[in-house]
Amino acid sequence: MTLINTPILQALSTEARVECARNLRMIEAVVPTVLFPTFFYLCFAVIFQFGGPDASGSGYFLASMGSVGVIATGLMNTAIGTASERSAGWLTQRRILALPASGWVMAKFTANLLFGLLALIPLFTVAALFGDIRLPTADWIALAVVLLVGGLPFCALGLAIGSHMGERAAIAVANLVFLPMLFFSGLMLPVSLFPDWLAPIATLLPAHHLGAVAWNVVGVEEGAIGAHWLILALWGLFGAAFTLLGLTRHSRRLA
Amino acid sequence: MITTRKVLIMMSIAIALILFFAVLPTPETGPVDTTNNEASDFVIHNVHVFDGESLQRDQRVRVADGRIRSVNPDEGPLPDTATVDGEGGYLIPGLIDSHVHIFGNGLSDALEYGVTSVIDLFSHTALLEPAEANRADIDYAEGADMWSAGTLVTAPGGHGTQFGLDIPTLEDPANAEAFVEERIREGADFIKLIVESGEAHGMNFPTLSPESITAVIDAAHEHDRLAIAHAGSREEARMAVNADVDGLAHGFGDAPLDDALRDSLLAGDRFVIPTLTVIGGPHAEANVAALEAAGIPVLAGSDAPNAGLSQGQGLHRELANLVAAGLSPQQALQAATARPAEQLGLEERGRIAPGYRADLLLLEANPLENIEHTTAIRGIWKNGHRVEPATSQSEQSASAPAPEPGSDQLVSSFDEGLDSAFGAGWEANADDMMNGNSSASLSVNGEGQLRVTGHIRAGFAWRFAGATWWPGQRPMAPVDLSAYDGVRIRIRADSPRTLRLMIFNPASRQGTPPQKQIRVDTEWQDIHLPFAELDGVDPSSVSGIGIYAGPQTGEFTVELDEVWLTARESSANE
Numbered sequence: 001m002t003l004i005n006t007p008i009l010q011a012l013s014t015e016a017r018v019e020c021a022r023n024l025r026m027i028e029a030v031v032p033t034v035l036f037p038t039f040f041y042l043c044f045a046v047i048f049q050f051g052g053p054d055a056s057g058s059g060y061f062l063a064s065m066g067s068v069g070v071i072a073t074g075l076m077n078t079a080i081g082t083a084s085e086r087s088a089g090w091l092t093q094r095r096i097l098a099l100p101a102s103g104w105v106m107a108k109f110t111a112n113l114l115f116g117l118l119a120l121i122p123l124f125t126v127a128a129l130f131g132d133i134r135l136p137t138a139d140w141i142a143l144a145v146v147l148l149v150g151g152l153p154f155c156a157l158g159l160a161i162g163s164h165m166g167e168r169a170a171i172a173v174a175n176l177v178f179l180p181m182l183f184f185s186g187l188m189l190p191v192s193l194f195p196d197w198l199a200p201i202a203t204l205l206p207a208h209h210l211g212a213v214a215w216n217v218v219g220v221e222e223g224a225i226g227a228h229w230l231i232l233a234l235w236g237l238f239g240a241a242f243t244l245l246g247l248t249r250h251s252r253r254l255a
Numbered sequence: 256m257i258t259t260r261k262v263l264i265m266m267s268i269a270i271a272l273i274l275f276f277a278v279l280p281t282p283e284t285g286p287v288d289t290t291n292n293e294a295s296d297f298v299i300h301n302v303h304v305f306d307g308e309s310l311q312r313d314q315r316v317r318v319a320d321g322r323i324r325s326v327n328p329d330e331g332p333l334p335d336t337a338t339v340d341g342e343g344g345y346l347i348p349g350l351i352d353s354h355v356h357i358f359g360n361g362l363s364d365a366l367e368y369g370v371t372s373v374i375d376l377f378s379h380t381a382l383l384e385p386a387e388a389n390r391a392d393i394d395y396a397e398g399a400d401m402w403s404a405g406t407l408v409t410a411p412g413g414h415g416t417q418f419g420l421d422i423p424t425l426e427d428p429a430n431a432e433a434f435v436e437e438r439i440r441e442g443a444d445f446i447k448l449i450v451e452s453g454e455a456h457g458m459n460f461p462t463l464s465p466e467s468i469t470a471v472i473d474a475a476h477e478h479d480r481l482a483i484a485h486a487g488s489r490e491e492a493r494m495a496v497n498a499d500v501d502g503l504a505h506g507f508g509d510a511p512l513d514d515a516l517r518d519s520l521l522a523g524d525r526f527v528i529p530t531l532t533v534i535g536g537p538h539a540e541a542n543v544a545a546l547e548a549a550g551i552p553v554l555a556g557s558d559a560p561n562a563g564l565s566q567g568q569g570l571h572r573e574l575a576n577l578v579a580a581g582l583s584p585q586q587a588l589q590a591a592t593a594r595p596a597e598q599l600g601l602e603e604r605g606r607i608a609p610g611y612r613a614d615l616l617l618l619e620a621n622p623l624e625n626i627e628h629t630t631a632i633r634g635i636w637k638n639g640h641r642v643e644p645a646t647s648q649s650e651q652s653a654s655a656p657a658p659e660p661g662s663d664q665l666v667s668s669f670d671e672g673l674d675s676a677f678g679a680g681w682e683a684n685a686d687d688m689m690n691g692n693s694s695a696s697l698s699v700n701g702e703g704q705l706r707v708t709g710h711i712r713a714g715f716a717w718r719f720a721g722a723t724w725w726p727g728q729r730p731m732a733p734v735d736l737s738a739y740d741g742v743r744i745r746i747r748a749d750s751p752r753t754l755r756l757m758i759f760n761p762a763s764r765q766g767t768p769p770q771k772q773i774r775v776d777t778e779w780q781d782i783h784l785p786f787a788e789l790d791g792v793d794p795s796s797v798s799g800i801g802i803y804a805g806p807q808t809g810e811f812t813v814e815l816d817e818v819w820l821t822a823r824e825s826s827a828n829e
Binding site for chain 1: 708
């Protein structure tokens with residue numbers, strides 16, 4: 001308990017807790033984001049059975065929609081949330097408090113992990129009940145962990161968008177990035193079905209690499225995943241750098 | 256502050272999460288089929304048992320922990336354990352195919368046809384280590400057990416070097432021992448050597464010198480390995496036998512078995528795997544009957560996937576061939592169960608007896624009356640785990656849809672992808688699946704045309720790349736197309752080129768699938784190819800039709816607009 005009770009950690013955990021609570025109170029925003037991948041899964045894999053019963057039972061859609069879930073919370077929620085915080089002046093206000101800057105990022109990451117998990121629970125439930133997905137318990141857990149950790153770079157990208165533009169612009173830009181990325185990364189439709197010229201595009205998109213590590217867990221894809229993680233990490237760093245740039249620009253303007 | 260209440264809430268959430276992941280469904284352990292998974296301890300009753308040697312009527316077989324525990328007359332009350340009612344069927348040991356070449360899904364394909372053990376006589380050495388682990392695993396039920404010769408021993412440029420695998424070769428007999436040791440280090444269970452100059456087929460290629468043959472066989476024996484020779488003719492078989500080879504991987508069809516060779520085969524307790532699937536003809540068949548009559552162990556081997564045979568189906572075909580050559584169904588069954596297990600040293604395989612692996616086949620009818628009953632499979636067990644038999648279990652070809660009298664059957668117009676009117680659709684194939692370097696890919700463009708692009712590269716003797724249509728429910732499953740007399744394709748290419756149309760024909764006794772060259776232009780043209788123009792095609796059993804580029808190297812693009820099966824003239828006239 002002594003470690004947890006150190007002031008700095010207390011500050012971090014309080015901020016994370018407040019961030020989560022704040023998000024949870026926006027129930028009308030949370031519910032759709034959290035349920036949307038489950039809804040997609042139901043449509044694609046259970047009702048319409050894209051790719052035939054074999055494909056829907058294979059875990060491809062489970063891993064894909066899990067990715068969609070953490071990208072939605074990571075990219076969309078974070079981008080919009082950050083933009084609105086900034087517009088409301090909270091970030092400026094925060095700078096005069098004796099709070100470490102890392103606390104703000106940690107809070108975002110924590111909230112993101114929580115909402116990612118909230119999105120995965122109904123998805124996994126539906127996949128187990130209606131999608132006939134059977135995985136060893138270790139793989140279920142691995143899938144959740146891979147998706148949640150792999151979702152963090154998208155959180156960083158969301159921060160980058162949110163730290164550069166106002167709330168309305170952030171919504172538009174996040175959508176503009178989000179929706180096409182889902183299709184072109186192979187999360188909605190396997191890359192193997194892409195026309196030849198389009199297939200290389202997928203590997204340019206971070207969502208494809210998150211999908212790849214998740215497909216690997218469920219056994220849809222095989223092979224080394226180190227490169228995918230590396231690319232995800234680079235996208236995360238890219239997001240972090242742009243966030244930093246956005247925030248310094250923001251503070252310079254204030255100065 | 257961290258209060259007790261908070262700790263409790265956190266713990267409850269953690270426990271709820273753990274519970275959530277704990278109740279998420281997991282795969283049933285064991286075999287492919289999850290619904291009728293047998294208990295590990297069960298009794299099959301009300302069956303007649305062919306134990307590897309002979310038939311015992313009305314038996315009860317108890318299986319526990321992957322092995323056969325007891326075989327007793329079927330009387331008295333059934334035990335408390337799970338039971339399987341054999342319904343008067345025939346229980347035989349899992350079959351052993353003594354000559355195959357495994358790649359891809361070969362082992363699981365074999366198992367679905369009741370072949371629970373295979374002898375691989377040359378494949379990629381990467382398969383050897385997992386094979387050894389799997390056959391030691393008493394719970395393994397994903398495929399057949401495999402023993403392998405790994406890399407064969409041949410001369411530079413000799414038979415075996417043409418398949419695209421980059422294999423070492425042996426030139427100097429002084430290196431034979433080191434060469435054999437290297438094979439054993441790779442995990443080879445047998446040493447397979449090539450004794451074939453091609454003479455019997457009017458060809459001429461390098462082969463091992465007599466000194467090398469002797470040195471290789473001696474080295475194999477020194478390391479307690481059986482030496483199995485691929486001999487191309489009677490004289491080459493004699494050469495191998497005189498060098499004390501333990502068995503022949505093929506029969507020979509160029510000459511009849513003579514007394515001298517018969518006696519030396521017999522004296523050395525040597526076995527022969529005739530592989531009538533690939534080496535047929537009157538001499539070959541008569542030799543099989545003579546070997547069996549002399550008491551020389553004949554072993555059933557299919558040489559699948561050669562001659563267009565799929566793993567598993569190939570052995571059933573060879574069993575029928577052996578019976579056609581003069582073996583009794585009982586002898587043929589022995590040749591695929593107890594005999595190979597004994598000759599090749601496959602422990603715990605090939606018999607239904609206490610202590611043996613519970614590798615079992617339950618047949619609907621008596622295979623000793625008609626050998627084709629081995630294909631009427633009601634149940635397969637591997638190490639006591641139930642395995643779902645292949646869907647098109649009977650070797651009888653499924654029938655293609657009957658054509659309207661006088662009308663052709665559209666196979667594919669490619670308006671909606673790679674599907675076909677029936678069958679498993681189109682697939683890209685190239686020699687890269689046999690470790691060659693060519694590649695192919697298929698796509699369907701917006702105008703409803705199949706675009707086949709590929710690159711023929713050196714690295715494989717029979718370079719090819721292109722598209723294959725599988726008329727059966729799954730690749731390589733044969734279908735009866737005898738209602739049709741040929742294929743018609745609408746085709747063009749990026750430049751005028753010669754392609755090959757190939758028909759995969761498991762019934763064919765030829766070594767390579769029947770094929771015909773077609774000349775394709777840059778303009779669309781309809782090419783009609785009657786089956787009659789392809790040498791040796793049996794339309795009643797077609798497992799695939801393919802269009803391939805090669806052997807000229809380079810990139811190519813071919814487009815197909817429509818593919819039809821053309822109706823027989825006779826029905827057109829009706």
